[in-house]
Amino acid sequence: MSSATGDSIRKSAEADVASNNVYNNQSESQKPGDNGEKNKTNKSSSESQGNCYCGKDRNLNIAELLCASCNRWFHESCIGYQLGKLVPFMTNYLFICKNCSPTGLETFKKNQAQFPQMCLTAIANLRQESVKDNSNRALFSKDREIIPYIDQYWEAMTTMPRRVTQSWYATVQRALIKDIQVLFTYEEDANQGPMFGLYNMELTAIKPNYEAMIKQGQLKVTDMGIATIPLAGNVKGRQGKRRPAVGGATDAGAPVGKKGRTADLGALKLPSHGYPTEHPFNKDGYRYILAEPDPHAPFRQEFDESNEWSGKPIPGWLYRSLCPGVVLLALHDRAPQLKVSEDRLAVTGEKGYCMVRATHGVSRGSWYWEVCVEELPEGAAARLGWGRRYANLQAPLGYDKFGYSWRSRKGTRFHESRGKHYSSGYGEGDTLGFLVVLPESVSTKYTPNTYKDRPLVKFKSHLYYEDKDNIQESLNNLKPLPGSKIYFFKNGECQGEAFVDINEGCYYPTVSLHKNVTVSVNFGPNFKYPPTSEYKYRPMSEKAEEAICEQTMADLLYLTENEGKLRLDNFNL
DSSP: OOHHHHHHHHHHHHHHHHHHHHHHHHHHHTSOTTHHHHHHHHHHHHHHTOSTTTOOOOOTTSOEEEOTTTOOEEEGGGOOSOOOSOOTTOOSEEEEOTTTOTTSSOEEEEOOOOHHHHHHHHHHHHHHHHHHTTOOOOOEEIIIIIHHHHHHTHHHHOSSOOOSSTTHHHHHHHHHHHTBTTTEEEEEETTTEEEEEESSOOGGGOOOOHHHHHHTTSEEEETTEEEEOOOOSOOOSTTGGGOOOTTSGGGGOOOOTTTTOOOOGGGGSOOTTSSOSSOOOSBTTEEEEEEEEOTTSTTHHHHHHOSSOTTSOOOGGGEEEOOOSSOOEEEEEEOTTSEEOTTSSEEEOOSSOEEEEESOOBSSEEEEEEEEEEEOOTTOEEEEEEEOTTSOTTSOTTSSTTEEEEESSTTOEEETTEEEOOSOOOOTTOEEEEEEEEOOOTTOOOSOOOOTTSOEEEETTEEEEEEEOOHHHHHHTOOBOTTOEEEEEETTEEEEEEEESOBSSOBEEEEEEESSOEEEEEOSSSOSSOOOTTSOOEEGGGHHHHHHHHHHHHHHHHHHHTTTTOOSTTTTO
16 A cells, blocks of 8 residues: 555545544533533442452453443453353453343353454454563554454454455455544554554453444343343344244244254343253263352463463363352252243142252251142142252152152151151142251261362353262261251141151252142242241251352362462363
8 A cells, every 4th residue: 555545545534533523522512511420420430330240450461341231341251151262352242241130140142243343353452462562562564463363363253254265354454444543543664564553542442332232222221221132033134034933933943944953042031040041960970060260260360361271171170169149949950851930939740750959958057948839630749858969850859868758648758768657648738848957066077069170061151060979978978967857847837856867968958749740939038837936947048148158168278278289281281
């Protein structure tokens, strides 16, 4: 490109910018005078909130996402959603943090980037790299730096398929020239040719244009903040014929298009219960624990900034097990044929006996929860009570040594498949209470397992710890806990001691159903029939916060005991 051509380009661009500035100044002069003060107030309140879940400042060396609702920045390493490949300073995405999401789950979508956006991201990263190596360069060669950067990180920067030919090089040049003095600056270098830099050198100002997304209808403003607009009906366009309508016949799993690919309809609506809809089940001797990034793990930042881990196993100690903030029925720790309601507080059985456990268990203290029998058809039955993690999910509770149950038929109590008369039976409309008393024992380990030494497996955009069951070892270590008791209640009346001196261990509220029984659970704190004052107890709902503290302590102990051993350079050696 000649110098004369460059001068004419600059003059044309400056004229456009000047006219735009005149328009903007006129618009500003028409606004009420208090808008400036209002903007200052909003800015200060946003800054006072801080950034990210971890509360730490921004880190321009790693990818960060801006929440469309609260306008706070979040480090990639602190986000639980598996984002895939990203680079810093991207603007072609939509992100809503879990604090702003009505479902409690993060929302993320990477859009197709236009070439001006890709150029902006490339130059910003080149600029940040020059700051790190103290060269502090402002201009970069189009041919030697900008285009090679885009070529290297194409998949991370956009969803657009990589171009087979090099014709996109000319498109990059046109994009850079078009936005001179708007997004980019330009100089001609005798040795390196066209050189481009950022018109606004403030890298922290690079962010998605969410206001434009709202105007385009991709986002909407609600009383709860910014929300995404789910797709509805057939999506018309170049591939319109292959895209099914939401809720249409293709929901049943019919193949779509030539390759039999189905639309990812689950991504259109996140579940309100805060757990992935598609997830691995605990079965075949293995258990799966949902993991989230641990921002406090050693070398976490180095891992995030490194490009050498693509396709390699991720060290488990860089993550931590995700502790639910509320006690619910577990989606992963259940027989797959059971149907759990969307709020995870009701379950319906199917055919033979099968089981579901709660998300939290207890190993000391007195704890209480309730069940209401919503539907109990003729020929169906239920066994409810307390079970340990190794109780067989495809069997009734009380089938083995890991559970204690109360059956609806004849009120029989069960343990190790041995039934004994206990009380009258219960049926549809009854509210049942379950109280366990677990005295403290010096021989019991109360610190939960840390899974940081377990392997991580990826399933449907989420990472899980894979833990192998040790049933035989647990059977060998079974021993009774003196003074422990289990009481069952029916419509507020205690039916007496059901079990005494039960085995030591961690017990979960457990429901096992035969045929199409439907029950709803209540983990507190407000019960329909709370036990009388003679029973000192805590509602199961209080276990959620306590479990987070216990898990944090277990993780800290692991990191402390292995201090100096957890390094990225010797992982898997």
